[in-house]
Amino acid sequence: MQFQQLHYFVAVAETRHFTRAAEMVHVAQPxxxxxxxxxxxxxxxxxxxxxxxxxxxxxxxxxxLPLARRILADADTARHEVQELAQLRSGRVRLGATPSxxxxxxxxxxxxxxxxxxxxxxxxxxxxxxxxxxxLARGALDLAxxxxxxxxxxxxxxxxxxxxxxxxxxxxxxxxxxGGHHPVRIADLAGERLVMFRHGYDLRELxxxxxxxxxxxxxxxxxxxxxDAVLGFVRAGLGHAVVPRMVATRAGQDVQVTPLAPPGLxxxxxxARRGDVDPPxxxxxxxxxxxxxxxxxxxxxx
Numbered sequence: 001m002q003f004q005q006l007h008y009f010v011a012v013a014e015t016r017h018f019t020r021a022a023e024m025v026h027v028a029q030p031x032x033x034x035x036x037x038x039x040x041x042x043x044x045x046x047x048x049x050x051x052x053x054x055x056x057x058x059x060x061x062x063x064x065l066p067l068a069r070r071i072l073a074d075a076d077t078a079r080h081e082v083q084e085l086a087q088l089r090s091g092r093v094r095l096g097a098t099p100s101x102x103x104x105x106x107x108x109x110x111x112x113x114x115x116x117x118x119x120x121x122x123x124x125x126x127x128x129x130x131x132x133x134x135x136l137a138r139g140a141l142d143l144a145x146x147x148x149x150x151x152x153x154x155x156x157x158x159x160x161x162x163x164x165x166x167x168x169x170x171x172x173x174x175x176x177x178x179g180g181h182h183p184v185r186i187a188d189l190a191g192e193r194l195v196m197f198r199h200g201y202d203l204r205e206l207x208x209x210x211x212x213x214x215x216x217x218x219x220x221x222x223x224x225x226x227x228d229a230v231l232g233f234v235r236a237g238l239g240h241a242v243v244p245r246m247v248a249t250r251a252g253q254d255v256q257v258t259p260l261a262p263p264g265l266x267x268x269x270x271x272a273r274r275g276d277v278d279p280p281x282x283x284x285x286x287x288x289x290x291x292x293x294x295x296x297x298x299x300x301x302x
Contacts, residue, residue, distance in 0.1 A: 003075055005039040006068040008032050009047060013065050016055045089119045093283045096125040096132040096144035098202060099227040101269065104246030105145070109293050113286055120282045128200040133157065136272055142283035145290075147202040148270040158275040162294040166245045167206070167265040169258045172237035183259040187214045193221035193239035195230050202267065207242045210265055231255065269294075 011021035012032070022029040040047050047061035057065065097106055102124065110122060125135060129146040136144045137154055148161060169184045171177065179188025189211060196218070197204040211218040221239035227247065234241050235254045242265065248257045271290055273279055279287065 001039065001042055003072065005035045006072055008035050009039060009064065010068050010072065012036065012048065012055065013057060013061065018055065088117050088282055088285065091280065091282045092121040092123055093286050094123045094125065094140065094142045095286065096127060096135055096141045098129060098145065098147065099126050100203065100244050100247050101145045102126050103227050104244055104250060109289055113289055117282065117285065129202050130200060133272065136274060142273065142279045143287055144272045146270055146272050148268040156275055157272050159270045159272045160291070162269045162271055162290065164266055164268050167242050167260060167267065168245050168248050169240055169260065170234050170243055170248050170251060170255045171240045171258065172234055173254055173256055175237055177258050178240055183261040185261045186210050189218060190214070190216040191219065194218050195225070195233045195239040195241040196220045196223035197230060198224045198226070203242065206265060206267060
């Protein structure tokens with residue numbers, strides 16, 4: 001018994017017509033009929049009652065039909081699983097992340113992923129959450145690490161909360177702590193010169209909003225930089241910056257790190273993907289590693 005014969009048998013059973021079945025499976029009708037006859041000889045029973053213009057299943061055919069469908073479905077599943085495994089030896093993952101996450105969370109995770117799947121090409125899109133959501137929705141990314149809640153709620157995306165991260169103040173090594181306090185209060189930033197991220201940065205909006213809630217407009221010594229540039233300006237003593245703790249711990253000995261006084265500032269990091277299509281196997285493996293790294297067990301939410 002061959003898979004091809006079962007495929008032909010199911011086609012005839014569904015169309016109840018040899019010619020239409022042959023067209024459906026893209027084979028000549030005599031070849032299909034020959035394979036059906038060979039299957040019947042193998043099984044020792046007729047599968048169809050053949051009358052001019054009327055093809056019906058025999059009792060043996062009725063018994064075989066659900067079994068044949070299940071065998072063919074299992075074969076398709078096996079083929080799909082093997083192809084999925086093959087994807088882990090080659091292919092690509094398109095991951096979007098905010099610049100601070102590229103600096104803080106991602107390096108260790110991507111190193112572990114590359115060690116396990118060296119044949120997978122990692123393509124990183126570094127941008128703000130708003131731009132990443134747009135790229136994800138149009139299919140340009142497989143996954144995206146973004147700040148939650150999404151800047152523009154999208155019913156087409158699924159999100160999983162990964163972690164809640166504290167923000168801290170970083171200053172040059174020889175620069176006095178804002179307000180002389182430890183920890184720093186948001187109000188202590190009034191009158192201080194800040195190094196500020198460019199427009200569209202989630203951290204910029206969060207910091208500016210916190211300052212305005214305390215009744216003052218922050219003053220910028222330098223603005224418009226990406227994460228690495230902001231840290232470089234802080235090291236040079238140009239001003240203070242509010243950054244995620246993960247980034248601050250990687251900034252080195254050239255900066256001093258001061259926590260914010262309660263209630264402080266926090267941000268929630270989430271993993272987003274499209275809900276209408278499953279990511280490729282390679283992307284799903286990266287998703288699994290991100291969830292494991294952050295200790296996340298919750299299912300994605302719409």
